[in-house]
Amino acid sequence: MTQQxxxxxxxxxxxxxVAAYLGTLMLSRKMAVVAGPLGHLALPGVAIxxxxxxxxxxxxxxxxxxxxVLIWLFxxxxxxPMEALTAIVFATGVATAFLFLPVDEAEAALVGNIxxxxxxxxxxxxTLSSMVFLIVKISYNRIMLINIYExxxxxxxxxxxxxxxxxxxxxxxxxAFGVNLVxxxxxxxxxxxxxxxxxxxxxSLGQYRVLASLFGVVSAILGITVSFCSKLPAGPVVILVxxxxxxxxxxxxxxx
Numbered sequence: 032m033t034q035q036x037x038x039x040x041x042x043x044x045x046x047x048x049v050a051a052y053l054g055t056l057m058l059s060r061k062m063a064v065v066a067g068p069l070g071h072l073a074l075p076g077v078a079i080x081x082x083x084x085x086x087x088x089x090x091x092x093x094x095x096x097x098x099x100v101l102i103w104l105f106x107x108x109x110x111x112p113m114e115a116l117t118a119i120v121f122a123t124g125v126a127t128a129f130l131f132l133p134v135d136e137a138e139a140a141l142v143g144n145i146x147x148x149x150x151x152x153x154x155x156x157x158t159l160s161s162m163v164f165l166i167v168k169i170s171y172n173r174i175m176l177i178n179i180y181e182x183x184x185x186x187x188x189x190x191x192x193x194x195x196x197x198x199x200x201x202x203x204x205x206x207a208f209g210v211n212l213v214x215x216x217x218x219x220x221x222x223x224x225x226x227x228x229x230x231x232x233x234x235s236l237g238q239y240r241v242l243a244s245l246f247g248v249v250s251a252i253l254g255i256t257v258s259f260c261s262k263l264p265a266g267p268v269v270i271l272v273x274x275x276x277x278x279x280x281x282x283x284x285x286x287x
Contacts, residue, residue: 042156043148047221047269055243205222221273250273251269
C-alpha cells in the first residue's frame with residue numbers, strides 16, 4: 032500500500048462515516064438532498080482552489096460556511112422552508128462558479144480528488160470530521176426532536192436557533208470535505224445512501240446510526256481501493272459501491 036493510498040483511505044473513511052452518521056438525522060427531516068445544493072455551493076471555492084493551486088476542501092470551506100450562515104439567517108427572517116432557501120443559495124453559487132471555473136480542469140470539482148489528498152488535508156479532514164461527530168453525537172437527541180417536533184422542543188426549553196445552527200454547521204463541514212471525496216455533484220448521495228441502506232435493515236435507533244456509519248466507511252474503503260486499482264475516478268465508484276450496498280439491504284429489508 033502506498034502512502035498516498037493510505038491517506039486517501041483514512042481521510043475518505045472518516046468523511047464518509049461521519050457523513051452517513053449525519054445522514055441519519057437528515058433523513059428524519061427529509062433534508063438529505065440539502066447536502067447536494069451545499070456541495071454545488073462549494074463550487075466557486077473549488078474553482079478558486081483549482082485556479083490558484085491549493086486544497087479543494089480549503090477553497091470550498093468558506094463558501095459552504097457562508098451559504099449555511101445565509102440559509103440560517105434567511106430561515107429566521109423569512110420562515111421559508113430550509114430546502115427552498117438552500118436551493119436559492121446553491122443556484123447563486125453554481126452560477127458564480129461557472130463564470131470562472133476552467134472547463135478543462137472541472138473534473139476535480141465535479142467528481143472529487145481524494146486520490147491526490149495531501150498529508151495535511153488528510154489530518155484536517157480526520158480532525159474536523161471527528162469534531163463534527165462529537166458535536167452531532169452530543170446534540171443528537173435534541174436535533175432529532177427539533178427535526179420531528181420543533182414546537183415540543185421549544186416547550187422543553189431547547190434553544191432551537193442554536194441547535195439548527197450547529198446542525199447546519201456540521202453539514203457544511205462534512206460537505207466541504209465531501210467535495211474532495213465525491214465532488215460537488217454527489218455530496219447528497221454521500222449522506223443519503225448509507226443512511227437509507229441502514230434504515231432498511233436496522234431495528235433500533237442505535238443500530239440505525241452504527242450501520243449507517245459502517246456502510247459509509249465500507250463504501251469509501253471499497254470505492255477508493257477499486258479506484259486505485261482500476262484508475263477510475265474515486266468519487267463515482269464510492270457512490271456506486273454505496274448504491275450496491277443499498278440494493279442488497281432492500282433484499283433484506285425489515286419491511287420485506
